[in-house]
Amino acid sequence: MKPAHASLLLELPVPFKQIDGVLHVEAQAHNGIARWLDNFDRISLCAPLLPDEANDSAESAMSWLPVSDLLAGGRLTLYPLPWGYHPAQHFKHQTHVVKLFRRLIPEHRYLCFANLGWLGSWGNIAADEAKRAERAYAVWLDWVLHEMPDAEPGGLARQAFGRLKLGMLKRNSLRAVRNAALGLFHGSSVHQAYAPYCRQAHIVHDIHLKRGDIIDPARLQRRLARPDNTLQVGYAGRVHSMKGPLQWIDAVAGAIRSAPSGQRINATWLGDGPLLEAARERVAELGLQEHIHFPGNESNRQKLLGFLRELDLFLFCHLTPESPRCLIEALMSGLPLLGYTSPYAQDLVAGCPGGGRFVPIGDTQALADLLGQQLRAPAQRRQMSQDALRCGQAFSDEAVFRHRSELIKEYLP
The missing domain is CATH 3.40.50.2000 (Glycogen Phosphorylase B;)
Structure with a gap:
């Protein structure tokens, strides 16, 4: 009974x-x-x-x-x-x-x-x-x-x-x-x-x-009004093989190599995990310590939100069929999604397709090209940010x- x-x-x-x-x-x-x-x-x-x-x-x-x-x-x-x-x-x-x-x-x-x-x-x-x-x-x-x-x-x-x-x-x-x-x-x-x-x-x-954690439109507008010569790219999550951190580094490195003169990419992966030291070593091997950063874990929720809200793009290389919360957190922060395709990622932006751009899993060159396009098209990136925020409004x-x-x-x- x-x-x-x-x-x-x-x-x-x-x-x-x-x-x-x-x-x-x-x-x-x-x-x-x-x-x-x-x-x-x-x-x-x-x-x-x-x-x-x-x-x-x-x-x-x-x-x-x-x-x-x-x-x-x-x-x-x-x-x-x-x-x-x-x-x-x-x-x-x-x-x-x-x-x-x-x-x-x-x-x-x-x-x-x-x-x-x-x-x-x-x-x-x-x-x-x-x-x-x-x-x-x-x-x-x-x-x-x-x-x-x-x-x-x-x-x-x-x-x-x-x-x-x-x-x-x-x-x-x-x-x-x-x-x-x-x-x-x-x-x-x-x-x-x-x-x-x-x-x-x-x-x-x-x-x-929570609903109150969705980025305020005025704050988003201030971010979109920043100069276009530097692109702030980031990710927040465990530095684990299933998240593809080494492929993430390669994609950023490819975009940096093809960046137009006078334009810069700063990329930060916030998180801890078993591949943290390997990721740092890979960045050092490429000589990109001034561009790519792995500062480690950040447990303070407000600091993590502040980090997301100051980015221009959320870049990810998820290799396995999972549903990481970080993609929703990015959308709630008005961040366009750039990364490896999956039914999960595509579904999140189905109602506002401009909120994300995806490439086949494992294709770091295609992801580097996609990232480079965002550096060259600031107006498109601003519209993508607006679309991302529209997608993020559905979640709490x-x-x-x-x-x-x-x-x-x-x-x-």
């Missing part, structure tokens, strides 16, 4: 972190939980707990906020799950996780699971338990899990385990999608990949900026979370 009230059992991959005995979550996840609470009476949130030994990893660059301020009123209950991304950890804790979901599923009106895959992806266990209990559930995905870049090559045993892991990830995630009553897929790229396997598939978006955290919540309430019987 399902509870009558609008309660949601929500399972996410974004981890909890224990800091001085207090549970924290990443800052954007904190905002997301608050927006979920705008739309449901009660929420039980399940997410893995980051182990102490992982605190020196890439997650340490995240900005963390305590969850305690969201607990007032008793509408939110937290269930930290074990960290199970190693076979020994996963199978040690699997029985405990199964028992937890068997208890929680009957207590909630709506069910939504997001951490699909294999080892440590407890959303698959939740989905299996929901099916066993004959309960309808939603899945929510923002990338095509089994099309992520392969791990770094190693010995034969490591390569064999990598193939096994990828195969199990695909098998398990597609099983959860097939059995779901509703698929919430962030962006057109992810939707196209999963919709054939899902009974009821919908495109949703994920953004944590309140709007996208309300849309997602309404779909859950409509399609989960």
